[in-house]
Amino acid sequence: xxxxxxxxxxxxxxxxxxxxxxxxxxxxxxxxxxxxxxxxxxxxxxxxxxxxxxxxxxxxxxxxxxxxxxxxxxxxxxxxxxxxxxxxxxxxxxxxxxxxxxxxxxxxxxxxxxxxxxxxxxxxxxxxxxxxxxxxxxxxxxxxxxxxxxxxxxxxxxxxxxxxxxxxxxxxxxxxxxxxxxxxxxxxxxxxxxxxxxxxxxxxxxxxxxxxxxxxxxxxxxxxxxxxxxxxxxxxxxxxxxxxxxxxxxxxxxxxxx
Amino acid sequence: xxxxxxxxxxxxxxxxxxxxxxxxxxxxxxxxxxxxxxxxxxxxxxxxxxxxxxxxxxxxxxxxxxxxxxxxxxxxxxxxxxxxxxxxxxxxxxxxxxxxxxxxxxxxxxxxxxxxxxxxxxxxxxxxxxxxxxxxxxxxxxxxxxxxxxxxxxxxxxxxxxxxxxxxxxxxxxxxxxxxxxxxxxxxxxxxxxxxxxxxxxxxxxxxxxxxxxxxxxxxxxxxxxxxxxxxxxxxxxxxxxxxxxxxxxxxxxxxxx
Numbered sequence: 001x002x003x004x005x006x007x008x009x010x011x012x013x014x015x016x017x018x019x020x021x022x023x024x025x026x027x028x029x030x031x032x033x034x035x036x037x038x039x040x041x042x043x044x045x046x047x048x049x050x051x052x053x054x055x056x057x058x059x060x061x062x063x064x065x066x067x068x069x070x071x072x073x074x075x076x077x078x079x080x081x082x083x084x085x086x087x088x089x090x091x092x093x094x095x096x097x098x099x100x101x102x103x104x105x106x107x108x109x110x111x112x113x114x115x116x117x118x119x120x121x122x123x124x125x126x127x128x129x130x131x132x133x134x135x136x137x138x139x140x141x142x143x144x145x146x147x148x149x150x151x152x153x154x155x156x157x158x159x160x161x162x163x164x165x166x167x168x169x170x171x172x173x174x175x176x177x178x179x180x181x182x183x184x185x186x187x188x189x190x191x192x193x194x195x196x197x198x199x200x201x202x203x204x205x206x207x208x209x210x211x212x213x214x215x216x217x218x219x220x221x222x223x224x225x226x227x228x229x230x231x232x233x234x235x236x237x238x239x240x241x242x243x244x245x246x247x248x249x250x251x252x253x254x255x256x257x258x
Numbered sequence: 259x260x261x262x263x264x265x266x267x268x269x270x271x272x273x274x275x276x277x278x279x280x281x282x283x284x285x286x287x288x289x290x291x292x293x294x295x296x297x298x299x300x301x302x303x304x305x306x307x308x309x310x311x312x313x314x315x316x317x318x319x320x321x322x323x324x325x326x327x328x329x330x331x332x333x334x335x336x337x338x339x340x341x342x343x344x345x346x347x348x349x350x351x352x353x354x355x356x357x358x359x360x361x362x363x364x365x366x367x368x369x370x371x372x373x374x375x376x377x378x379x380x381x382x383x384x385x386x387x388x389x390x391x392x393x394x395x396x397x398x399x400x401x402x403x404x405x406x407x408x409x410x411x412x413x414x415x416x417x418x419x420x421x422x423x424x425x426x427x428x429x430x431x432x433x434x435x436x437x438x439x440x441x442x443x444x445x446x447x448x449x450x451x452x453x454x455x456x457x458x459x460x461x462x463x464x465x466x467x468x469x470x471x472x473x474x475x476x477x478x479x480x481x482x483x484x485x486x487x488x489x490x491x492x493x494x495x496x497x498x499x500x501x502x503x504x505x506x507x508x509x510x511x512x513x514x515x516x
Contacts (some may be wrong), residue, residue, distance in 0.1 A: 112392060115392075116392050116394075118484075119391065119392075129387060129389075129391010130389065131390055131391060131401060131403075132389055132391065132392065134370060134374050134377075135389065136374075143389060145387060145389075147294075148405065149409060150411075151409055151410070152410045152429060153408075153427065160424070161427050163419075166419045169411065173411055183394055204441050
């Protein structure tokens, strides 16, 4: 079976099988994006999370959590209020940690240059921890990852270590990050939709071309987040070498209004 | 100039130029690893951080930090004590955030399969957010990234939002993460050294082979971290689709004692 037939078969198998995640369905916040990608011959999504606020009752020092011992006290994909966290914290017996986990998406790509195309879009939209994985048999995945997270220990051996005022303050930040996260997903969806309309990503290539693809030859445009130094994480990457996270792929494959 | 000559030239240029990072030199914790990689024809490192505890005076809600306004109140690559943070916090006027940033490394690779080889090693050693970037002209980078971080807002508009006891508790966690981080760097160095001794990674290929390379055909071995469900972040990835972060590349290219 040729590579593209094999890819179509894997795509059909993967999209056909039951969603085995805890939730059992795609998060509302990413349904459109997932549908857009799965409507393309050269892509299919294998996992996604729109972003969530999570309260875990973990091991001491936030480490050595055995799967069977780690307990989710609270998980929500929507903004969260103090009362919910206070109630959930009463169930904590170990070290409870509040986390904001941003949007994450895994996409299987038919060819390396399909992954490069998607990676460029992700970087453009500020998902700077995105990266490609090429498996031993050539299975090519793109992981879209953001840099915006939050991980805050709240209790130690069941004892609350912060005030309710702090939890309120923290949830403002977490909710604000969730809002930013949603805007960024929307930006990614729009960028991708425009780019896909304007580009015809080849579905089949006899071999991977390492030469520049027309879609990568436009004038380089910096990722807006980066241009404005908007986020702390990127701020920490101010050393010149941090540009290596963006090695010449952050090209403008999008309309000027992005 | 052929691809491998071009790579050698870029490597010489890159390693020859001054280190423009704030620190101006490679962190002690990664010197050996950086030297090991740079001693290989098919790799050179372009940036690294051994891992650090950082106190930033950022913008409100930990967002919209303008580069010029973001201030590093404290940065250390060593374990940190409460008093240092208390003193540094006195200088905070915005929202101060304490972060632990784990080891990060960027490596330029001659060929895609060199990056795959290194990526396998990184995943094996638990650096699950690692990923490959292929630039528009084929420039191939591997970013080695960990999942173990910490990001904790401490003050709001200069007002401390937590107790000294909490800062002490938090630094225990941060210092413990730094210790784990060092062990993981050491493990990565040893895994890589053994793997490089046992493998001859081709330095030049007429074209990228997507077929299995002998170095990827050994019996698959799970990443130990993952096997033991050791870390919270991985715990959150318990959904079956989280395996997509590890799409068949976590093969055993290392001695059985790893």
